Amino acid sequence: MNIQTHIEETVMPVPSASPTPIIEVRDTQVFYGEKQAIIDVNVEIEPNAVTAFIGPSGCGKSTLLRCLNRMNDVIPICRVEGSITLAGQDIYAPEVDVVALRQKVGMVFQKPNPFPKSIFENVAYGPKINGLTKHKLEMEEIVETSLKRAGLWEEVKDRLDQPGTGLSGGQQQRLCIARAIAVQPKVILMDEPCSALDPIATATVETLIDELREKYTIIIVTHSMQQAARVSQKTAFFHLGELVEFGTTEQIFSAPRQERTQNYITGRIG
Amino acid sequence: MTDTVDIRIPARSPRHRSERRFRLYGMAAIAVSLGFLALMVGSIVLRGTGAFQQAFVNIEINLPANKIDPDGTGDPLVIKKSRFGSLVKKAMRERFPEAKSRKEKRQLYKLISATAEYGVRDTVVANPKLVGTRASLWVRASSDVDMFLKGNISAEVAEDQRRVSDLQLGWIKDLHDKGQIEKRFNTQFFTSGDSREPEQAGILGAIIGSALTLLVCFLFSFPTGVLSAVYLEEFAHKGRINRIIEVNINNLAAVPSIVFGLLGLAIFLNVFGFPRSTPLVGGMVLALMTLPTIIIASRASLRAVPPSIREAAFGLGASKVQTTFHHVVPLAMPGMLTGSIIGMAQALGETAPLLMIGMVAFIVDLPGGVTEAATALPVQIFLWADSPERGFLEKTSAAIFVLLIFLVLMNLIAIVLRRRLETRW
Ligand SMILES: Nc1ncnc2c1ncn2[C@@H]1O[C@H](COP(=O)(O)OP(=O)(O)OP(=O)(O)O)[C@@H](O)[C@H]1O
Numbered sequence: 138m139n140i141q142t143h144i145e146e147t148v149m150p151v152p153s154a155s156p157t158p159i160i161e162v163r164d165t166q167v168f169y170g171e172k173q174a175i176i177d178v179n180v181e182i183e184p185n186a187v188t189a190f191i192g193p194s195g196c197g198k199s200t201l202l203r204c205l206n207r208m209n210d211v212i213p214i215c216r217v218e219g220s221i222t223l224a225g226q227d228i229y230a231p232e233v234d235v236v237a238l239r240q241k242v243g244m245v246f247q248k249p250n251p252f253p254k255s256i257f258e259n260v261a262y263g264p265k266i267n268g269l270t271k272h273k274l275e276m277e278e279i280v281e282t283s284l285k286r287a288g289l290w291e292e293v294k295d296r297l298d299q300p301g302t303g304l305s306g307g308q309q310q311r312l313c314i315a316r317a318i319a320v321q322p323k324v325i326l327m328d329e330p331c332s333a334l335d336p337i338a339t340a341t342v343e344t345l346i347d348e349l350r351e352k353y354t355i356i357i358v359t360h361s362m363q364q365a366a367r368v369s370q371k372t373a374f375f376h377l378g379e380l381v382e383f384g385t386t387e388q389i390f391s392a393p394r395q396e397r398t399q400n401y402i403t404g405r406i407g
Numbered sequence: 408m409t410d411t412v413d414i415r416i417p418a419r420s421p422r423h424r425s426e427r428r429f430r431l432y433g434m435a436a437i438a439v440s441l442g443f444l445a446l447m448v449g450s451i452v453l454r455g456t457g458a459f460q461q462a463f464v465n466i467e468i469n470l471p472a473n474k475i476d477p478d479g480t481g482d483p484l485v486i487k488k489s490r491f492g493s494l495v496k497k498a499m500r501e502r503f504p505e506a507k508s509r510k511e512k513r514q515l516y517k518l519i520s521a522t523a524e525y526g527v528r529d530t531v532v533a534n535p536k537l538v539g540t541r542a543s544l545w546v547r548a549s550s551d552v553d554m555f556l557k558g559n560i561s562a563e564v565a566e567d568q569r570r571v572s573d574l575q576l577g578w579i580k581d582l583h584d585k586g587q588i589e590k591r592f593n594t595q596f597f598t599s600g601d602s603r604e605p606e607q608a609g610i611l612g613a614i615i616g617s618a619l620t621l622l623v624c625f626l627f628s629f630p631t632g633v634l635s636a637v638y639l640e641e642f643a644h645k646g647r648i649n650r651i652i653e654v655n656i657n658n659l660a661a662v663p664s665i666v667f668g669l670l671g672l673a674i675f676l677n678v679f680g681f682p683r684s685t686p687l688v689g690g691m692v693l694a695l696m697t698l699p700t701i702i703i704a705s706r707a708s709l710r711a712v713p714p715s716i717r718e719a720a721f722g723l724g725a726s727k728v729q730t731t732f733h734h735v736v737p738l739a740m741p742g743m744l745t746g747s748i749i750g751m752a753q754a755l756g757e758t759a760p761l762l763m764i765g766m767v768a769f770i771v772d773l774p775g776g777v778t779e780a781a782t783a784l785p786v787q788i789f790l791w792a793d794s795p796e797r798g799f800l801e802k803t804s805a806a807i808f809v810l811l812i813f814l815v816l817m818n819l820i821a822i823v824l825r826r827r828l829e830t831r832w
């Protein structure tokens with residue numbers, strides 16, 4: 138396949154029956170130095186839904202995800218072009234406060250990365266630095282609700298003062314989700330949140346994601362087709378830096394319009 | 408499928424042989440280095456332990472009230488001013504009345520230390536009731552007598568070749584037979600400063616000097632080193648300039664220490680006019696020297712903090728400064744502290760730069776602050792090693808011994824700190 142055909146096949150505007158998108162990615166290119174990792178991507182993320190990014194390794198899923206809360210800023214050679222808006226505001230505009238943006242768009246990483254501090258401090262850190270509260274009681278409340286929402290409260294309520302790094306992998310990942318929830322974000326980005334977890338922990342986290350959808354918009358990168366099918370309402374398929382196809386999960390998995398999508402979900406590329 | 412599977416070590420495989428040979432070489436190398444270490448420590452301990460003992464002579468001494476404290480005030484200041492020297496000499500003459508001529512008397516006085524009168528003085532000041540009595544006191548023997556008792560001077564040698572005359576030998580024998588001379592633990596070695604008399608010289612002045620110097624060194628180099636490392640590692644753009652700085656810091660760590668001494672002489676003393684020979688300047692010079700070590704160690708431990716921790720903090724909306732100081736620096740702190748203590752330990756053993764800034768002076772008083780002239784442990788060793796008197800030889804070894812103990816202690820602290828503070832992921 139040559140590049141020309143790629144581009145012709147690529148853009149598939151989604152029929153706009155859906156509610157006003159919370160995040161809009163328009164004509165976005167991302168470069169690492171000379172190398173282009175994202176080519177002309179357009180995506181609209183629906184609020185209070187789970188959107189899955191799928192695609193073979195190295196196709197730019199993580200790159201695009203990290204653009205959405207400007208985590209790429211810390212990579213000096215990374216350059217973003219085009220426009221990405223959150224609730225109508227361009228997040229790359231000069232007047233934007235990255236810190237405030239990241240508070241609105243939280244992130245959960247592939248490898249659980251709790252701070253080597255107590256469980257309580259892990260959850261309380263975000264609210265503390267963002268000045269959500271100064272009172273001890275309020276803070277305890279925030280920690281409790283966040284842990285409850287992350288489905289971890291029952292397991293850790295008696296040992297909040299113990300290190301978060303002492304939990305099991307699945308618990309650590311839920312702790313990281315609780316930590317992200319605690320700053321009251323609008324959007325939660327998850328980069329392969331279950332790839333380091335066993336099937337049981339994965340199932341717990343997946344249930345959790347489904348519940349979280351009510352209050353938050355979730356974008357999840359995953360390598361597992363089943364996971365995408367189970368948890369997401371929308372799916373975007375990327376290949377070699379391009380968005381090949383974007384639609385409802387049902388449609389992508391049952392009736393892909395693009396040959397490459399078809400090949401990928403049936404396991405022929407990747 | 409029943410292939411024979413042989414997984415035993417083949418009897419004469421060259422690979423196996425070479426492996427064993429290599430292990431032997433390695434063990435031999437370790438044995439050699441351990442041997443040298445044992446030799447060094449052994450010889451220092453053997454030669455140095457003598458210095459922890461000192462010969463004392465028992466004398467019956469008259470302490471007449473009219474000479475010491477005529478008005479009966481009991482005032483230490485009055486007592487201090489009296490001339491105990493003549494009293495001590497008188498006591499010696501009474502003990503050995505056979506010494507008649509001036510020459511013989513001089514030899515007699517040389518049995519005890521020239522500083523013996525201060526020992527008597529301090530005893531009397533501490534216990535004024537002794538005034539007006541005849542007391543039996545132990546006074547410090549002279550270095551030559553001390554050396555003789557420790558077997559460092561042989562009686563076999565011809566009289567004109569040894570520092571103890573036949574006459575003195577007789578007296579010593581007499582004292583010895585009556586139990587009036589004995590070796591005791593030399594507390595003075597740990598409680599006083601340097602002295603011209605080997606039997607009187609102590610190491611406390613040098614220890615205090617070293618401690619003050621290291622304190623200054625730490626106060627200057629630790630904050631500067633850690634902040635530089637944090638800035639270079641976390642904030643500075645990782646471009647060519649950063650790399651050039653890194654290379655230069657590495658080079659700086661390899662600069663001979665005497666060069667730092669010259670720098671200190673030229674800048675701290677001649678330009679800024681700081682006081683010579685003081686722990687302040689010594690510490691600053693050593694700080695220049697330790698700085699690269701601390702920066703390198705700190706950068707390494709910052710680099711060892713997993714990036715996922717930084718990402719986690721950024722993802723929660725922490726700013727660069729918050730991420731660095733709430734998470735990264737605390738996690739890197741054990742490594743930074745360990746590096747600093749090892750740098751300090753190096754600084755403790757440094758001599759050359761201190762010589763350059765004049766910390767090599769002969770100083771009797773214990774230094775009372777960082778701006779008072781002082782000497783340091785390695786310089787004290789250098790000074791004593793340079794002295795011709797036999798008595799200073801064992802002091803030198805003893806001082807090395809003390810220095811080594813401090814070095815080992817510091818390294819132990821570094822290890823314990825690392826163990827204690829280390830985060831287990
Ligand atoms: N920090 C970086 N510096 C340079 N190139 C990078 C960097 N991060 C990613 N890339 C490149 O960008 C492209 C997209 O990478 P990205 O991590 O987004 O892929 P991905 O889809 O998340 O893959 P995976 O499924 O393996 O996580 C890759 O070709 C990768 O080599």
Ligand SMILES: [Mg+2]
Pocket residue numbers: 198199200328
């Ligand atoms: Mg990825």
